[in-house]
Amino acid sequence: DVNCNPDLASNKLSLDxxxxxxIRQEDTIVFCLIERAKFPLNPKLYHRNHGFTGSLVEFIVRETEAIQAKAGRYENPEENAFFPEHLPRPLVHPRKYPKVLHPSGASINMNKPIWDFYFNKFLPLLVADGDDGNYAATAASDLACLQALSRRIHCGKYVAEVKFRDAPHEYEPPIRSQERDSLMKLLTFEAVEEMVKKRVEKKARVFGQEVTLNNTVDGGKYKIDPLLAARLYDEWVMPLTKEVEVEYLLRRLE
Ligand SMILES: O=C(O)C(=O)C[C@]1(C(=O)O)C=C[C@@H](O)C=C1
Incomplete structure (x- = not known):
C-alpha cells in the first residue's frame, strides 16, 4: 500500500x-526519474510559444488533471492538483476516504513551489540537453514525476497529524503562539533525514544499474546520477515536506 491515508477499516494512524x-514512495519517485531521463530536455515543451495559454507542458498537465478529476482523483485528500481552479466534478465516487486530517489542512497546496523547483532547478540537472521531438511522452513522464513528488510532499499533512496526536502538549504552545521555528525544530529528526538520503541514493544505484546476464561489471554506469537523487530529497523533497508539516500544524487548532 503506497498510501499515507490509513486503512478505512482501522482508523489508526502511526508514524511507522x-x-x-x-519509503515505498521513494521507489515510485526513483522510477519516475529514470523514465524522464530517457528523454533529453526537450525545451520547446516549456516555452510559452505554442499558441496555448502557457507552455505545452502546462496545457497537457491542465487537461490531464481535468480528466483525472472526472475519474475522482482529487476526492482523495492525498492528491493535490497543480491547476486546482475550475476542475470538473467527479463522475464516480470510487471510495470513501476516512476523515483523519484537520479540515484546515485541505487548503495547503505546495504545488507551485514543487512546479518551480522541478522545472527550473532540478530537471536541467537530471536530463541531457537536446531535443528529440518526443514532446507528448516527455510531458507524460514529467507529469508522473510531478504527481509522485506532490503526493510524497503532501503526505506531510499526515505526518504532522500523527505527530500532533502523539504529543499534543508539546505542539500546542508553539501552535498557539504561531512559532514556525519551534514547530520546525519539534518535527525534525536529523537521523531519519540522513537515512532517507542514503537509501534514496542506494535505490537510484540499484534501480538504475545496467542489468546483464553475464557477470561482467558494468563500470558503474547508472541511468540517473545517484547523488542527484539524494540531492533532490535533501534540497527540495524533505524541506517542502517539512513546510507542509509546519503549515498544517499552524492551522491545527483552528
Ligand atoms: O519521518 C518524519 O518524521 C518526517 O517528518 C518526514 C521527513 C521527510 O521528509 O522524510 C521530514 C522531517 C523529518 O526530519 C524526517 C523525515
Missing part, C-alpha cells in the same frame, strides 16, 4: 506506517 509509505 506513514514512514513505511514514504
Amino acid at each position: 506506517e506513514i514512514r513505511d509509505s514514504l
Whole structure:
C-alpha cells in the first residue's frame, strides 16, 4: 500500500506506517526519474510559444488533471492538483476516504513551489540537453514525476497529524503562539533525514544499474546520477515536506 491515508477499516494512524509509505514512495519517485531521463530536455515543451495559454507542458498537465478529476482523483485528500481552479466534478465516487486530517489542512497546496523547483532547478540537472521531438511522452513522464513528488510532499499533512496526536502538549504552545521555528525544530529528526538520503541514493544505484546476464561489471554506469537523487530529497523533497508539516500544524487548532 503506497498510501499515507490509513486503512478505512482501522482508523489508526502511526508514524511507522506513514514512514513505511514514504519509503515505498521513494521507489515510485526513483522510477519516475529514470523514465524522464530517457528523454533529453526537450525545451520547446516549456516555452510559452505554442499558441496555448502557457507552455505545452502546462496545457497537457491542465487537461490531464481535468480528466483525472472526472475519474475522482482529487476526492482523495492525498492528491493535490497543480491547476486546482475550475476542475470538473467527479463522475464516480470510487471510495470513501476516512476523515483523519484537520479540515484546515485541505487548503495547503505546495504545488507551485514543487512546479518551480522541478522545472527550473532540478530537471536541467537530471536530463541531457537536446531535443528529440518526443514532446507528448516527455510531458507524460514529467507529469508522473510531478504527481509522485506532490503526493510524497503532501503526505506531510499526515505526518504532522500523527505527530500532533502523539504529543499534543508539546505542539500546542508553539501552535498557539504561531512559532514556525519551534514547530520546525519539534518535527525534525536529523537521523531519519540522513537515512532517507542514503537509501534514496542506494535505490537510484540499484534501480538504475545496467542489468546483464553475464557477470561482467558494468563500470558503474547508472541511468540517473545517484547523488542527484539524494540531492533532490535533501534540497527540495524533505524541506517542502517539512513546510507542509509546519503549515498544517499552524492551522491545527483552528
Ligand atoms: O519521518 C518524519 O518524521 C518526517 O517528518 C518526514 C521527513 C521527510 O521528509 O522524510 C521530514 C522531517 C523529518 O526530519 C524526517 C523525515
